[in-house]
Amino acid sequence: MAKEALVIGASGMLTEVSRWLARQGYQVTVLGRDPVKLSRVRDGSTHPESIHLLPQDYHQTDGLRKAMGELVQKRGPMDVVVAWIHSTAPHALPVIVEELSRPEKCWQLLHVCGSGAWRNPPIELTSEVCVYRRVVLGFRCTDEHSRWLTNDEIAAGVIDALQTTERQMIVGQVEPWEKRPT
Template structure:
């Protein structure tokens, strides 16, 4: 494990499932955070390499248990080289807790954080404090604008866009478009 790449995907059993598969194809061992055992199993079952997945079944609203589960994973696999985070706005402390738990163990090794955020966050331009050894990347989810109509992104478009962002390694990217904002669905 020590010489392999390790990724953690928060919310990886949902619309980011294809991101998890892409990371496994890219030789990562992937820990996936989500509450449901069934969704974790479905993710593994849809892979040719189920042994490359490690499910962390925890609710990120429960900060104590969330931190405890992260510690367990980091003891087993080391701290992640790459984190993809999709956390609902109802758990504003969860990302800070994750960064804190990584930093307690790893203060020097460079790691990347791809922070996936919904459309409305684009206009808030919030500041996410990260330690010096964390390379922070923000990915906003937008919408698809056709001639006179618009629609929200499909799961495939979201995953494809996040995978592109990881490969391109841009500081900030938008999946679909966010402008003109008044044309959103």
């Protein structure tokens, strides 16, 4: 049976992560609001037939719940989910975890978090079948200059994280915290 992946917020900095998962043999469902942006993720892939578009606003909690239920019905249980979700949608991740855990098959959630998450403990999940890990996006700094990560650096860091079993990985650096870009 094919391995199934879902990438949430797939048409921005996770574009190359979605394409990498397709190259690794996953059937990859890519979620974002704009279907045109999602189709670009598929069209730039060496495995376009393995990329499936799911236009959905994750702020719309009922619609998201329905979309997750339909996804499992259509594609079967997920193996890996990579999620970049803005903090304006605090209900999205719990809904995704609840719905994707219904099949009671073990799956992995890689939660991509902004720099500030580093100072907070990982979220508590209620699912027994979801293995939660997180990637914290840091920054880069030298003595004179500091900057946020580029999309390529973020994608490379998330791909590295997908190949480990570490509970938390930091891309770039989060210390010294006071040197983060403003």
